[in-house]
Amino acid sequence: MDRRQRKTREAIFNAFTGLLAKKDFAAITVGEIIEKADVGRATFYAHFETKDYLLKELNEELFCHVFDSMMDSAVNHRHIFDCKESDSLFLHLLYHIYRNDNHILDLFSSVNNELFLRYFKNCMINLLSARKDVTEKSKPKNVPSDFWINHIASAFIECIRWWTDGNAHLAPSEVSDYFLVSVNLKEDFDEKNVDCC
Amino acid sequence: MDRRQRKTREAIFNAFTGLLAKKDFAAITVGEIIEKADVGRATFYAHFETKDYLLKELNEELFCHVFDSMMDSAVNHRHIFDCKESDSLFLHLLYHIYRNDNHILDLFSSVNNELFLRYFKNCMINLLSARKDVTEKSKPKNVPSDFWINHIASAFIECIRWWTDGNAHLAPSEVSDYFLVSVNLKEDFDEKNVDCC
DNA sequence: CAGAAATCGAACATTCTGTTCGCTTTTATG
DNA sequence: CATAAAAGCGAACAGAATGTTCGATTTCTG
Numbered sequence: 001m002d003r004r005q006r007k008t009r010e011a012i013f014n015a016f017t018g019l020l021a022k023k024d025f026a027a028i029t030v031g032e033i034i035e036k037a038d039v040g041r042a043t044f045y046a047h048f049e050t051k052d053y054l055l056k057e058l059n060e061e062l063f064c065h066v067f068d069s070m071m072d073s074a075v076n077h078r079h080i081f082d083c084k085e086s087d088s089l090f091l092h093l094l095y096h097i098y099r100n101d102n103h104i105l106d107l108f109s110s111v112n113n114e115l116f117l118r119y120f121k122n123c124m125i126n127l128l129s130a131r132k133d134v135t136e137k138s139k140p141k142n143v144p145s146d147f148w149i150n151h152i153a154s155a156f157i158e159c160i161r162w163w164t165d166g167n168a169h170l171a172p173s174e175v176s177d178y179f180l181v182s183v184n185l186k187e188d189f190d191e192k193n194v195d196c197c
Numbered sequence: 198m199d200r201r202q203r204k205t206r207e208a209i210f211n212a213f214t215g216l217l218a219k220k221d222f223a224a225i226t227v228g229e230i231i232e233k234a235d236v237g238r239a240t241f242y243a244h245f246e247t248k249d250y251l252l253k254e255l256n257e258e259l260f261c262h263v264f265d266s267m268m269d270s271a272v273n274h275r276h277i278f279d280c281k282e283s284d285s286l287f288l289h290l291l292y293h294i295y296r297n298d299n300h301i302l303d304l305f306s307s308v309n310n311e312l313f314l315r316y317f318k319n320c321m322i323n324l325l326s327a328r329k330d331v332t333e334k335s336k337p338k339n340v341p342s343d344f345w346i347n348h349i350a351s352a353f354i355e356c357i358r359w360w361t362d363g364n365a366h367l368a369p370s371e372v373s374d375y376f377l378v379s380v381n382l383k384e385d386f387d388e389k390n391v392d393c394c
Numbered sequence: 395c396a397g398a399a400a401t402c403g404a405a406c407a408t409t410c411t412g413t414t415c416g417c418t419t420t421t422a423t424g
Numbered sequence: 425c426a427t428a429a430a431a432g433c434g435a436a437c438a439g440a441a442t443g444t445t446c447g448a449t450t451t452c453t454g
Contacts, residue, residue, distance in 0.1 A: 002430070004431055005431070008431080040433045041433090041435090
């Protein structure tokens with residue numbers, strides 16, 4: 001890829017994430033983006049068909065490698081899902097989000113775009129489907145698998161939204177615990193301690 | 198309220214829900230609405246500030262009375278949440294949706310509007326908060342109440358979306374079971390039977 | 395019936411979108 | 425290094441949608 005192309009792409013992404021931090025996706029115009037990115041209008045449209053595609057490509061830029069590497073781990077090294085570390089998958093994602101590179105957090109914020117959430121949920125579902133045998137363990141009997149996978153994926157996303165939306169002071173590990181317990185991927189963490197005493 | 202106002206309002210709502218059945222909220226224009234409703238442009242704006250407000254008022258028209266009456270039941274007649282009928286609340290809502298008056302189903306469909314889901318979720322959270330003592334029973338220890346309430350409300354909505362989005366052939370009672378089991382408001386329904394044998 | 399209120403419809407400024415085109419700068423290649 | 429191909433510029437443009445305005449007309453209310 002041409003250096004000019006890379007630079008333009010980068011400039012547009014930066015301008016876009018910068019704007020996303022301040023306002024709704026829907027409220028952002030192409031005009032604002034190109035002004036902030038300092039590129040020509042025609043150039044923008046040469047790179048991205050529409051504003052929606054821009055978001056889609058940003059999503060992929062931000063998350064594809066994460067999900068892909070997880071998918072690999074899931075398939076190759078089962079440990080990422082293994083008993084003791086059954087939470088490492090989710091915790092890893094939460095840390096990734098926590099670091100907030102490129103304002104990832106803003107993408108989850110409740111005022112923002114359905115499009116991104118749809119994409120993210122899809123990735124989660126794919127990932128979980130690749131290791132059905134594990135989700136199957138926590139699944140209540142007689143509930144369909146795809147219902148359960150959808151439930152876990154949705155719950156994870158909504159958990160993140162709850163986190164970013166007024167509970168941002170909590171640590172990823174804490175949020176991870178809440179989530180895992182809620183979807184039966186972990187026993188109640190303090191109950192254990194109580195049992196021990 | 199003037200008969201003319203009522204009629205105009207009604208016509209706009211009908212045109213709007215009709216269009217929602219066919220296309221995304223975002224893709225619907227005011228022009229289409231007024232054409233289908235057969236009212237003047239100025240008239241539309243005399244009734245609704247924007248398209249978003251139209252959706253908001255439609256939401257209220259469709260769901261306010263349901264949530265309000267449930268809220269009353271929750272406060273006055275505790276039975277709606279009582280052990281045996283702990284599911285009647287959700288089942289009631291599912292039936293309401295199932296009847297699909299005014300194309301309620303379309304509002305949940307994944308291609309549609311974040312705005313409506315936000316509204317609906319808010320109603321659910323209010324409703325559940327009014328009977329915290331019940332959600333508290335199913336709540337895992339050491340998970341914050343508001344996390345748990347958010348979890349249940351979200352899970353319910355995502356359950357409906359799963360239902361309307363490719364599993365519409367299932368009966369409300371079945372979906373209700375899946376949901377309740379998933380959030381620990383009911384024991385696994387068939388496990389019981391197994392126990393009996 | 396008379397005044398008030400709602401609607402009409404047609405026009406209007408404004409904003410945003412997505413495209414086009416001729417010209418300039420940058421890059422890759424032989 | 426020379427040069428053609430690729431990328432970007434910027435200005436202009438048509439088209440669509442938004443939200444407003446206003447005088448004329450219809451419908452309601454008292």
